[in-house]
Amino acid sequence: MTDITRRQAILLAAGGAAAVAAPAIIGRASPASAKTAFSGESLLVVSWSGNYERGFRETVVDPFNAKFGTKVETIGGWDQMIPQIIAAPADNPPFDITIGEEYVASAGVAQKLFLEKDWNSYPNMSAVFPWFTKNRPDRAKNYGVPFAGGTPLLLVRRSLGLEPTSWGVLWDERLKGKVTCDSGYWWLTLSIPTILHSKSFSLEEMYDINTAEPYFEKLDQLKLARWFKDGAEEANILNQGEADAATCYSSEVLAFMKQDPDEYVVGTPREGVAAWTDWFFKVRGTRHGDLAEAFLDYLLSKEAQSQFLGQSLAFMSRRDVTVPAHWTNYPKQDDDFEKMFRLLTMDGWDKLNANYEAFDTRFKKVIEKTTSK
Numbered sequence: 001m002t003d004i005t006r007r008q009a010i011l012l013a014a015g016g017a018a019a020v021a022a023p024a025i026i027g028r029a030s031p032a033s034a035k036t037a038f039s040g041e042s043l044l045v046v047s048w049s050g051n052y053e054r055g056f057r058e059t060v061v062d063p064f065n066a067k068f069g070t071k072v073e074t075i076g077g078w079d080q081m082i083p084q085i086i087a088a089p090a091d092n093p094p095f096d097i098t099i100g101e102e103y104v105a106s107a108g109v110a111q112k113l114f115l116e117k118d119w120n121s122y123p124n125m126s127a128v129f130p131w132f133t134k135n136r137p138d139r140a141k142n143y144g145v146p147f148a149g150g151t152p153l154l155l156v157r158r159s160l161g162l163e164p165t166s167w168g169v170l171w172d173e174r175l176k177g178k179v180t181c182d183s184g185y186w187w188l189t190l191s192i193p194t195i196l197h198s199k200s201f202s203l204e205e206m207y208d209i210n211t212a213e214p215y216f217e218k219l220d221q222l223k224l225a226r227w228f229k230d231g232a233e234e235a236n237i238l239n240q241g242e243a244d245a246a247t248c249y250s251s252e253v254l255a256f257m258k259q260d261p262d263e264y265v266v267g268t269p270r271e272g273v274a275a276w277t278d279w280f281f282k283v284r285g286t287r288h289g290d291l292a293e294a295f296l297d298y299l300l301s302k303e304a305q306s307q308f309l310g311q312s313l314a315f316m317s318r319r320d321v322t323v324p325a326h327w328t329n330y331p332k333q334d335d336d337f338e339k340m341f342r343l344l345t346m347d348g349w350d351k352l353n354a355n356y357e358a359f360d361t362r363f364k365k366v367i368e369k370t371t372s373k
Helices: 002-015 030-036 051-068 081-087 102-110 125-128 131-133 168-172 186-197 210-219 231-239 250-259 289-299 302-309 334-340 346-354 356-370
Strands: 042-048 073-077 099-102 145-150 152-156 245-249 263-266 275-281 341-343
Touching: 002 263, 030 289, 042 051, 042 346, 051 073, 051 250, 051 289, 051 302, 073 346, 099 102, 102 275, 131 334, 145 250, 145 263, 145 289, 145 302, 152 168, 152 186, 152 210, 152 250, 152 275, 152 334, 168 245, 186 210, 186 245, 186 250, 186 275, 186 302, 186 356, 231 245, 245 250, 250 263, 250 346, 263 346, 275 289, 289 302, 341 346, 346 356
Parallel strands: 042 073, 042 099, 275 341
Antiparallel strands: 099 275, 145 275, 152 245, 152 263
16 A cells, blocks of 8 residues: 555545654664764654644644655544554554654553654654653653643634633633534533533542542533634634634644734633644654654754654743744743643543543533534
């Protein structure tokens, strides 16, 4: 199966969803000969769909291809990556590298879908904030590399005159039937009422189906225009005027603001935000292993991370990135991460997964109750 065929297959399966040194460890080639060694070689990388994918292509993939003469492509994913890897032959995966937050990471590691490598063998890992790795359990040690992270933010159409200063705005009567939220990563949607009403700073109460029930009941009170399943669908819902407010991820927000600078107002609610971390993983069976390693180390570079941050409100794994003017109060040290974000951890996912069917069934009832007719 060719790389182009693989890319087309992923598109169909997803429903159309949409100064740095050369890597020092690249298997078959020295840094000096890397460009010649990889010239013309293909690599298929899954990033989050929507604006994230567009920015990732422009600020990471295109510069990498220019640097090494390669044919790296990116395609958008959301929650379908693990099933697609499982469905494919082990020696012919549907893509070579995939993005994953804590849920995808936990599932992929547990099912041995990713290839392991000592973190210390990536030269750029020395520049990564310890916060990214100290929150990884032992079972995940040495799988993937940390690139960035993000949070849900609140986006409201400016003409409504509503300020996005509290998650409570989503329940405002003036937005009845005009809200869109994520049904794919429902746990981040569930984090919103948890943060609104939980007495602790963590998300611990959300991990148990019984203590989470009051937060499900709060979601039952929403009246949505439509749920979105990925970033591309969210953009369509907003652009077509079906919704006037949305939970919008930090990797997506800046693109909305640039495309329609007077259309939306975005805020970080005063109650706080949940967070995830974006890691990229080498998929089992890849036939482009050496190029995949070079790309993973490039993801850790100051060049790649600074360029990506320049068009995003994500936060990056490196300590020394160039912070753009649009990102105020950017975290500068480990303590800042601890204070600003409630991370939905892999250990938290152990608890969610222990009763996943009950959580999933309960959220489907939320969807039934909240979708406008």
